[in-house]
Amino acid sequence: MHELSIVADLFTIIEEQARKAKASRVTRVRVLIGELSGVVPELFRSAFHSYKKGTIADKARLEIKITKIKFKCQNCGKEIKTRDISSPDFSYACPFCGSKEMELISGRDLYLEKLEIET
Numbered sequence: 001m002h003e004l005s006i007v008a009d010l011f012t013i014i015e016e017q018a019r020k021a022k023a024s025r026v027t028r029v030r031v032l033i034g035e036l037s038g039v040v041p042e043l044f045r046s047a048f049h050s051y052k053k054g055t056i057a058d059k060a061r062l063e064i065k066i067t068k069i070k071f072k073c074q075n076c077g078k079e080i081k082t083r084d085i086s087s088p089d090f091s092y093a094c095p096f097c098g099s100k101e102m103e104l105i106s107g108r109d110l111y112l113e114k115l116e117i118e119t
């Protein structure tokens with residue numbers, strides 16, 4: 001399962017940060033999941049809760065925030081969210097100037113936003 005290997009990677013980071021902060025336990029974990037990351041939040045959540053057993057984050061609560069897809073037009077510099085793009089075929093053309101040089105600036109990644117710990 002895709003989500004399980006992502007959770008395993010996440011726990012490597014969590015345990016490393018917890019060790020650096022001399023934490024005795026991790027109480028809360030907040031991750032950002034991009035709409036385009038391919039991660040299913042519900043699968044991610046269940047993978048997290050089965051993986052956490054026996055780790056420093058054994059009792060941790062998981063918060064998931066979904067980050068929306070956002071583009072930046074390389075031509076006019078405007079930021080575009082997908083709801084601004086009316087075309088159903090998702091052609092990625094800038095609604096302001098029509099340029100197709102759009103850079104994806106948000107919505108693809110999954111990362112750890114915040115960790116709450118007890119020392």
Ligand SMILES: [Zn+2]
Nearest residue numbers: 073076094097
């Ligand atoms: Zn533009």
